[in-house]
Amino acid sequence: MKIAIVEDDINMRKSLEIAMGDYEKYEVHTFKNARDALKKLDDTFELIISDINMPGMDGIEFVKALGGKFEVIIITGNATLTRAIESIQLGVKDFLLKPFEIETLIAAIERTASVAKKIPKPTASTPTLSNTSFLGTSPALEKLLSRTAKAATTDASMMLLGESGVGKEVFARHIHESSARASKPFIAINMAAIPDNLIESELFGFEKGAFTDAMEAKTGQFELAEGGTLFLDEIAEMPYSLQAKLLRVLQEREIRRLGSSKNTKIDVRIITATNADLNTKIAEGKFREDLYYRLNTIPLHIPPLRERREEILSIAEAALERYCTQYAFESKSFTPNAKNALEHYNWPGNIRELISVVERSAILSDGNLIDTEDLFLEARGLGRI
Template sequence: MKIAIVEDDINMRKSLEIAMSDYKEFEIKTFKNAKDALKSLDDTYDLVITDINMPGMDGIEFVKTLNGKFEVIIMTGNATLQRAIESIHLGVKDFLLKPFDVETLVAAIKRESEVQSAKKKVVGKTTKKKNSGFLGTSKVLEGVLNIATKAAKTDASILLLGQSGVGKEVFANYIHENSPRIKKPFIAINMAAIPENLIESELFGFEKGAFTDASEAKAGQFELAQGGTLFLDEIGEMPYGVQAKLLRALQEKEVRRLGSSKSIKIDIRVVSATNANLIEKIKNGEFREDLYYRLNTIPLHIPPLKERKDEILQIAESMCEINCKKYDFTLKSFTEDAKETLLSYDWPGNIRELISVVERAVILSEGLEISSEELFLQNRIN
């Protein structure tokens, strides 16, 4: 297992190098800051362990930049509840408080290794193609993926359309991984998750002194995605005033940080997504028509889970296995009644809801078989 450790404190870094050298099953590479790590991280790494408080790019910003490409364990000596919550929202699996003994760290690494092994196993079962992130397959899905694969080979802008929870970010990542830009960054940003007054600085960056709290310069998401793919999720939630600046950036292929008079050339591919009706938003004066056509070169409609019935049991069984590994349970399975219930339910929350239901059932079920009642869906079936 190849592991990157990012720690700015030289004493801590060297201590970890020495302590971890006793574990021959781990290949350890250390970095003194996040920017150095980003230059070297590639697909050969299995796990990233990082401090939070570091000069330049801190651990939270580092995890945001990694954008789910690597599993992450965070270590820190002065954690706050807010920092812990923020890291969990970013998908961080373990949060270790300094000082800790090396056995605690090794135990966290081994837990992560078991979960990764389970994921690789179930993904291998469900697909032979490079369908990264998809835990099931169906004729409907393969049809959409066929279009996505063709579009991925080009630099055309793609607009992913579909209900919440259908896996739009998984599709965006699939497009990136099947494109010529695969070795460059994949950066995802959710418009709905960023306060309106921060979206512009998050996208385009800012110079030191650009506003009151700008104590140092910061690169925006466009710069961080240089050479790769920028995924703009919930694009319909972008403030109208920022839309014009986004359009200019896409047309001119350059951005300008807040507080700067200098433009920076960019070479990125944009994939955007929405579950909103953009045509209605255009009619209501909430979305720019010219931006819509710039983003919508290739529209890709992702069907809801209820139209992809063949995937339901595949996803459920895969997530059951993953969660049993995650919580160190004996492998569980679904009864025939439970399978019928899963197939009968309408899944208004789509794949996201299915994943949540399965995790809950794995945790709360009493025996090795998950019954229909233990899915807690009986009163919600249409």
């Protein structure tokens, strides 16, 4: 297995290189930063091990740049735990907290390799859990759904707040499907996943010849969502220079394609989401206060999974059933000990982390029963409640 280690700390980098040199089946290449790695990575690499807190391009930006082409294991210190949780959102299925024993890393490598071998390449018909509706219930969820029902029937702008992985896109889709716009498009855009220089053309579209590579006209997401709902996730990541244009769209209800001399009227409901503290962003001059008030007409705070524990087993069991079907496994179930572990884990990555853990346990467990050790929760070093 050809592995790339991306670590700016020379001592850590050399230690990993030496320790893994004892394992003949691994061909290890090390890089001192993400930019150097991106220049050398090719299809011969099977796994990337990356730190998060690195100068220049950090680990999260690095994972985004990889675009899902490689399996990734994140390693991090306690000071960057929050960013490790962000990695779950980008598809990273394993991360380790420093310091760790080399045996712990090797076990994570083997788990990741086993998962990669067993997961079929996605096709247009491959079912996923990304569009799953609510798989469980809790007092916190019922209270939130009650508030959501009142707001969904209006066209007011809504902002969904909460930690990464709590299911903000699921809520946004639920709002859309509960509104009079349900028969029209629902389009979701992640601001953090689009390079800054492409966001404007992605949202507003462009005319042929608007810039060098504009060989033909492109319809923007606002026009594609006509009559429906446009969900702007990670709105705090929108470049400041574009925020004024978004504010104008909200005020005038019209957009202008790049390279066009005319405006186009639009009828689109805007739902935004963020896990950032926008008040701090405003104070730092990174987010427009007037735009914030336009987007935050109806704020909805989605509680983290640790405050909705009644939902954990329902979500886990539904996800397990779905993955067994998706991968053509025989039916599997959790042991009482595994259920207890699921219910008492902190889930810092929320529902997204839970679904990721279930998928991995479904793939790596040998029999039809998934026990505590198949969950690999202790390896994450985050403990129980």
